[in-house]
Amino acid sequence: MHGCSRSWCELKIVYTPKCLRFGRIGHPESPRRVEKAADFLKNKGYEFTDPGKCTEEDLLTVHSRDFIEKVKNNNFHISDCPRYDKIYEYACLSVGGALKAAEINGFSLMRPPGHHATHDSVGGFCYFNNIAVAVERSDKKVLIVDIDRHHGNGTQNIFFGRDDVEYVSLHSVGYPGTGKLSKQNCRNHRFTRTVEDDEYLEVLGSMLNSSGEFDLLAVSAGFDTHKEDPLASQIQLTTESYRRVGKKLSELGLPTFCVLEGGYGADHLGKNIHSFISGLED
Numbered sequence: 001m002h003g004c005s006r007s008w009c010e011l012k013i014v015y016t017p018k019c020l021r022f023g024r025i026g027h028p029e030s031p032r033r034v035e036k037a038a039d040f041l042k043n044k045g046y047e048f049t050d051p052g053k054c055t056e057e058d059l060l061t062v063h064s065r066d067f068i069e070k071v072k073n074n075n076f077h078i079s080d081c082p083r084y085d086k087i088y089e090y091a092c093l094s095v096g097g098a099l100k101a102a103e104i105n106g107f108s109l110m111r112p113p114g115h116h117a118t119h120d121s122v123g124g125f126c127y128f129n130n131i132a133v134a135v136e137r138s139d140k141k142v143l144i145v146d147i148d149r150h151h152g153n154g155t156q157n158i159f160f161g162r163d164d165v166e167y168v169s170l171h172s173v174g175y176p177g178t179g180k181l182s183k184q185n186c187r188n189h190r191f192t193r194t195v196e197d198d199e200y201l202e203v204l205g206s207m208l209n210s211s212g213e214f215d216l217l218a219v220s221a222g223f224d225t226h227k228e229d230p231l232a233s234q235i236q237l238t239t240e241s242y243r244r245v246g247k248k249l250s251e252l253g254l255p256t257f258c259v260l261e262g263g264y265g266a267d268h269l270g271k272n273i274h275s276f277i278s279g280l281e282d
């Protein structure tokens, strides 16, 4: 964590325990996963800071007014996105985490996640698209790299066809079923069979090498690619591999911020994030 001259070294964690105040027993996206990760990272000596404010104007850069009203009024019906009391406030707080992470080149350790939320729909445990709002508010040319095991259909939906944002995703078959092919500024690699550390790192490297020129790197940091994750898939990564993933991303030499997406093993999430950040700071 020390002796490094780059701007994103000694990276701060953006977090408030307020994000633990909603949840449903048996739902994989539980408060416990983030709470345990926060404890682990605090014990490792990371500095923590509060999320920023998210206004309705911020949300409107990405989502429709009608959709924002629907979330406000709990007027949506998707089984994996429960209609929690005050979910609008918690979803805004999580967007505020992404905005703060973008401002300080930090890591937002907030919930709910965001990459399945489209312009006008919730989905896959996501209500608002946290990283998309932070990217829009940055006013920079941005490379988004999504390392969650699920394709970020929401992020692709929001930025599809844009020439100031490129979206790169590595994911497995399964939910949400999108991201089979690359199209325009959205470059997808879908693993259809078992993949372990070395092959995954090779594919990531080749995807990054063929990216354009950018001012900012935004990482949708999902850790459900871990081989012991409760939602594990054909992507079977070790904790150590996240250090290598972080290092590959740091080699792009761009100011970087990260936003937590998936990662459902409460015993692994903190360790995997620590490994990843260590690689970013290598």
Ligand SMILES: [Zn+2]
Pocket: 148, 149, 150, 222, 224, 261, 262, 263
């Ligand atoms: Zn995921």
